[in-house]
Structures are given as structure tokens and as C-alpha cells.
Amino acid sequence: MNSFTTNIQLVYIAAAACFVLGLHLMNSPATARRGNQVSTAGMVIAVVATLVLLIHEGTVTGVGWTVLIVGALLGSVAGLYSAQRVQMTAMPQLVSMFNAVGGGAAALVAIYGYIEDESAPGGVLGTTTVFTALDVIIGSVTFTGSLIAAGKLQGVITGQPVIFRGARALNVALAVIIAGTTAFLFTTASLPALLILILASLAFGVLMVLPIGGADMPVVISLLNAFTGTAVAMAGFVITNWALIVAGALVGASGGILTKLMADAMNRSLTNIIIGGFGTGDSALPVAAVGDAQIRSIAADDAAIQMAYASKVIIVPGYGLAAAQAQHGVAELAQVLESRGIEVSYAIHPVAGRMPGHMNVLLAEANVPYPLLKEMEEINPEFARADVALVIGANDVTNPAARRAGSAISGMPILDVDQAKSIIVVKRSMASGYAGIDNELYANPKTSMYFADAKKAMAELTAAVKTLVG
Amino acid sequence: MSTALVTDLTIFVLALLVGIEVIGKVPATLHTPLMSAANSIHGIVLAGALLIGITAHNVVGYVLAFVAAFFAAANVVGGYMVTGRMLKMFRRKAVPPPAGAASANGQGGPVPARREGGAAS
Numbered sequence: 001m002n003s004f005t006t007n008i009q010l011v012y013i014a015a016a017a018c019f020v021l022g023l024h025l026m027n028s029p030a031t032a033r034r035g036n037q038v039s040t041a042g043m044v045i046a047v048v049a050t051l052v053l054l055i056h057e058g059t060v061t062g063v064g065w066t067v068l069i070v071g072a073l074l075g076s077v078a079g080l081y082s083a084q085r086v087q088m089t090a091m092p093q094l095v096s097m098f099n100a101v102g103g104g105a106a107a108l109v110a111i112y113g114y115i116e117d118e119s120a121p122g123g124v125l126g127t128t129t130v131f132t133a134l135d136v137i138i139g140s141v142t143f144t145g146s147l148i149a150a151g152k153l154q155g156v157i158t159g160q161p162v163i164f165r166g167a168r169a170l171n172v173a174l175a176v177i178i179a180g181t182t183a184f185l186f187t188t189a190s191l192p193a194l195l196i197l198i199l200a201s202l203a204f205g206v207l208m209v210l211p212i213g214g215a216d217m218p219v220v221i222s223l224l225n226a227f228t229g230t231a232v233a234m235a236g237f238v239i240t241n242w243a244l245i246v247a248g249a250l251v252g253a254s255g256g257i258l259t260k261l262m263a264d265a266m267n268r269s270l271t272n273i274i275i276g277g278f279g280t281g282d283s284a285l286p287v288a289a290v291g292d293a294q295i296r297s298i299a300a301d302d303a304a305i306q307m308a309y310a311s312k313v314i315i316v317p318g319y320g321l322a323a324a325q326a327q328h329g330v331a332e333l334a335q336v337l338e339s340r341g342i343e344v345s346y347a348i349h350p351v352a353g354r355m356p357g358h359m360n361v362l363l364a365e366a367n368v369p370y371p372l373l374k375e376m377e378e379i380n381p382e383f384a385r386a387d388v389a390l391v392i393g394a395n396d397v398t399n400p401a402a403r404r405a406g407s408a409i410s411g412m413p414i415l416d417v418d419q420a421k422s423i424i425v426v427k428r429s430m431a432s433g434y435a436g437i438d439n440e441l442y443a444n445p446k447t448s449m450y451f452a453d454a455k456k457a458m459a460e461l462t463a464a465v466k467t468l469v470g
Numbered sequence: 471m472s473t474a475l476v477t478d479l480t481i482f483v484l485a486l487l488v489g490i491e492v493i494g495k496v497p498a499t500l501h502t503p504l505m506s507a508a509n510s511i512h513g514i515v516l517a518g519a520l521l522i523g524i525t526a527h528n529v530v531g532y533v534l535a536f537v538a539a540f541f542a543a544a545n546v547v548g549g550y551m552v553t554g555r556m557l558k559m560f561r562r563k564a565v566p567p568p569a570g571a572a573s574a575n576g577q578g579g580p581v582p583a584r585r586e587g588g589a590a591s
Binding site: 012015016019020022023024026027028029030032033035036037039040043046047049050051053054057059060061063064065067068070071072073074075076078079080082083084086088091094095098099101102104105106108109111112115116221222225228229232233235236237239240241242243244245246247248249250251252253254255256257258261348350353355356357358360361364365367369370371373375 | 474475478481482483485486487488489490492493494495496497498499500501502503504505506507508509510511512513514515516517518519520521522523524525526527530531532534535536537538539540541542543544545546547548549550551552553554555556557558559560561562563
């Protein structure tokens with residue numbers, strides 16, 4: 001390493017420090033924007049340092065420059081366009097697409113590194129191959145896996161788990177091919193073997209995500225995020241670049257933590273989600289089994305009276321709210337209630353939405369101040385003091401059955417909605433949530449059902465409250 | 471095992487530990503922006519993509535460099551943009567005057583209220 005490349009590595013370390021600092025500033029909404037700016041600055045420093053290195057080396061051909069610049073410009077335009085156009089409800093898809101391209105780029109770096117090494121005298125170095133193989137495998141799996149995940153979230157591919165006969169055998173076969181080819185590559189430099197490794201990994205990514213139900217997506221996206229980070233770190237090993245190693249490790253850690261949080265909040269192990277347990281998608285079972293219990297439905301006026309004369313209302317938003325694009329309607333209803341001096345807060349379950357923290361972003365977009373958004377541990381003791389709990393499009397996360405053994409969701413942490421003095425549930429029908437079981441909350445004598453699409457319901461309720469209180 | 475590799479592994483493990491420490495403190499409210507920020511950070515692979523250019527002197531090299539640069543640039547630019555867009559929406563208080571207007575004139579309110587808020591902050 002000559003002194004010039006050493007200096008470049010030092011600049012990379014400075015960039016890495018910016019990434020750490022940027023993530024650190026994300027620990028509060030008040031400083032998070034600054035965090036993103038610090039992180040951006042780190043990225044600019046790293047890219048400029050790389051360009052300086054390229055110019056210094058002087059071996060980049062005219063075609064090389066053209067290819068790099070045109071590629072990067074087109075990529076920037078694509079990134080910019082999608083970042084500005086994306087709806088907040090579609091964030092999970094976009095994050096998934098960024099995982100795909102990040103993982104894909106990392107795999108390409110290793111593939112190129114390998115082709116280079118193979119043509120070099122002395123063949124492929126053993127240590128290089130370990131990281132090369134890991135990078136190619138993880139990067140390729142992430143690429144196709146994330147594309148499938150994005151397709152499922154976007155509705156291009158069915159959100160239902162896709163399970164076909166022999167899928168498991170095929171997975172085992174692919175795993176054997178991947179392991180075998182990798183072992184072969186350790187001893188023999190072979191381009192065809194590398195190609196087989198790439199193809200098998202790409203196929204494995206598809207088969208890994210296809211059987212996973214739409215409702216398990218928060219876990220899948222977090223996991224693929226961790227994969228991308230790991231692939232980038234491996235690419236860093238391949239080309240001995242500290243910036244890639246540090247940044248990749250940071251992302252790997254972040255994805256890993258979020259994966260664990262999400263899996264815990266659903267009370268499911270990662271293995272269970274990957275192999276496909278009960279997550280049979282958003283299936284709708286017939287009404288029947290709530291038993292003989294009386295389901296009470298309520299009209300807008302009565303619901304409005306309950307809320308308008310309450311002193312504390314807790315709103316429990318779920319994915320149904322986002323699906324109906326009702327977040328602005330909810331915010332408006334909350335504002336009307338607050339203007340009457342009613343204490344309104346939001347109870348956010350960790351898996352509300354389609355990715356970690358998704359519901360918070362949707363409500364922030366609807367201009368809801370973030371101090372009103374309460375995490376599960378914080379809000380649960382407050383339900384007992386609430387006059388009305390308004391559940392909008394949330395199902396399994398409010399089901400008291402989770403507290404008992406013997407149901408599909410036993411042990412899952414839930415919001416203690418049943419502790420509130422009265423409960424209004426806004427829902428389109430009695431269809432069950434993705435766990436496919438009935439919600440005992442609906443049979444609770446304190447519960448009234450308001451059957452309507454969330455957006456329509458919010459408009460009706462807001463209008464009713466306004467008429468009531470003038 | 472070479473010294474360089476040991477150094478690389480040391481950096482990797484320490485960065486992993488720093489990541490766990492720092493990210494464990496991020497509140498659930500910010501988990502989506504966090505993941506999006508992490509997403510833009512792995513866009514650093516753009517540096518790796520650019521470095522391909524140093525030795526790429528044939529068609530295969532050029533094609534790989536082009537695709538890698540395209541992917542990585544989309545990742546990095548899109549990631550930072552969308553993270554910034556999201557974080558701009560988080561605010562402590564509802565913007566007072568437009569918020570009052572929003573409750574008075576109904577549906578049309580929230581959208582202009584958001585724009586004014588964004589410009590002010």
C-alpha cells in the first residue's frame with residue numbers, strides 16, 4: 001500500500017465515521033434529519049475520494065469513464081425519480097428495490113474481482129474466494145429475493161404464499177449445488193462453476209421469498225436488508241476497501257436487529273417464517289366461529305357521541321388503515337376531537353404496516369405530531385384510562401386470545417385494547433386477519449363494530465362529530 | 471492468514487458491534503427511516519463499482535462496470551432522497567395556523583398545511 005492509497009483509506013474511515021454518527025443521530029426524531037445530512041456528507045466524501053483514486057491511477061480508459069459516468073447518471077436519475085414519486089404506503093416496495101440493486105451491485109463487484117483474479121498469474125487466492133463466494137451467493141439471493149418481495153408488496157405477484165409440490169426438494173437441491181460449487185471453487189479456478197453458483201443463488205432467492213405470506217413482509221424486508229449489508233461488507237473484503245466493510249457491517253447490524261424485533265413482535269421464529277408456518281396470507285374465513293356471542297354494530301351518530309363526550313381517546317391504526325389510504329381522515333378526526341379538549345393518542349404495534357415503523361411514517365405524512373404516536377409498552381397501561389379505543393383496520397394485534405395458550409397467536413405481544421371503557425372497531429367485514437382466527441375482542445360486550453371502509457368511516461365519523469358539537 | 475486480512479476482519483467485527491450499539495437505541499417511531507438510511511449507506515458499494523473501472527479493459531468488464539454503477543447510483547441517490555423526504559414529515563407539533571384551517575374547511579386542509587410546514591422547517 002503506497003502513501004496515496006493509504007490516504008484514500010483514511011478518507012474512507014472518515015466517511016465511515018460520518019455513517020456511524022449519522023445513524024447515531026437517528027435516535028431522536030429531532031436530530032434525525034441532521035443525521036441523514038451527516039451520512040450524505042460521508043457518502044459524498046467517499047465517492048469523491050474514489051474518483052480521485054481513479055484519476056490518480058490513470059488506467060481508466062475513455063470507454064471506462066463513459067461507461068461509469070453514464071451508468072451512474074442513469075442510476076441517479078432512476079433513484080431520484082422513484083424517491084420523489086413513491087407514495088408513503090409504497091415505501092416497503094422501494095426499500096426492497098434498493099436492497100435488490102445494492103445486493104446486485106455487491107455481487108457484480110465480486111464477480112468482476114473474480115474474473116480479474118482468474119486471469120492474473122498465480123490463479124485465485126484461497127482467502128479471496130471465501131469472500132468472493134459469500135458475496136456472490138448473498139448478493140444474488142438478495143437481488144432476486146428482494147425483487148420478489150417488492151413484487152408481492154406491489155401486488156404484481158400474489159401476496160399469498162406460493163407453495164408447489166417439490167419446492168422443498170428443489171430448495172435442498174439448490175443448497176447442495178451452491179455448497180458443492182463453492183467447495184469446488186476453493187480448489188479450482190473455473191468460470192463455468194462461478195456461473196452455476198450465480199444461477200443457483202438467483203434461483204434460491206426466488207424460492208426463498210415466494211412461499212412467504214404478504215403479512216410476514218416486515219420480517220422479510222428486514223432480513224433482506226441485513227443480507228444486502230453483509231454482501232456489501234463481503235465486497236469490501238474482496239477489494240480490500242474499509243469503507244465498504246464498515247458500511248456493510250453497519251447495515252448488517254441494523255437489518256439483523258430489526259429482523260429480530262419484528263419476529264419477536266409476531267411471536268414467530270425466523271425459521272418458522274422462512275419455512276412457512278400459518279402465514280397463509282390475508283385469508284378470509286367465514287364469520288361463524290366467534291360463536292354465539294353477540295356482535296353489536298353501531299351507527300356513525302352513536303359512535304360520534306361516544307367520542308365527542310370522552311375525555312381520552314386512543315386510536316389503534318392497523319394495515320387496513322393504510323390500505324384504505326385513510327391516514328389523513330384519521331388525522332382530521334383526531335384534530336376535531338382535540339379541538340374539544342379531548343386527549344387523543346395513537347397506539348402503534350411494532351408490526352403495524354408492511355415494514356418496521358411503517359405506520360409512524362404514514363401518520364407523520366398526515367401531519368400527526370410524533371409525540372402522540374405511542375409504542376406498545378408505553379400505551380398499554382393507558383388503555384384502562386381511555387373512554388374510547390378506536391380500532392381502525394387492526395385485527396390480530398388486538399386479539400385477547402394471544403394471552404391464552406392454544407391459539408395461533410398465543411404469546412404474541414398485543415395492544416391491551418380490551419382494557420378501555422368502550423371500544424369501537426372500524427372494519428369492512430368480519431373477515432379474520434392473516435392469522436386466520438376470530439378476534440375475541442369483537443365479541444366483548446364493550447365493543448361496537450362500525451362496518452365500513454376506513455376512509456369512508458373516518459369522513460362519516462368526522463362529519464357526525466362536527467354536527468353533534470356544532 | 472495475512473495481516474491485511476486480520477485487519478479487515480477486525481474492522482468488520484468492530485463495525486458490527488458499533489452498529490448494534492448505535493442502532494439498538496433508535497426508537498420504533500424511526501424504524502422505517504432508519505432502514506431507509508441504512509439502505510442508502512449500503513449504496514457505498516458505488517465506490518466498489520467505480521473501482522472496477524481501474525482494471526476494466528474489455529467488453530465484459532465494461533458491461534459489469536456499467537450495471538454495477540447504475541445499480542449502486544440508484545441505491546445511493548434514491549436512498550438519501552427518500553430518507554430525507556420521510557424525515558421532513560416528522561414534527562413535534564401540528565403546524566398551528568394551517569392545522570386550525572384544516573379542521574375548519576375539511577378535506578382540502580391537510581395537504582397545503584403539510585407543504586407550508588415543510589417549507590418552514
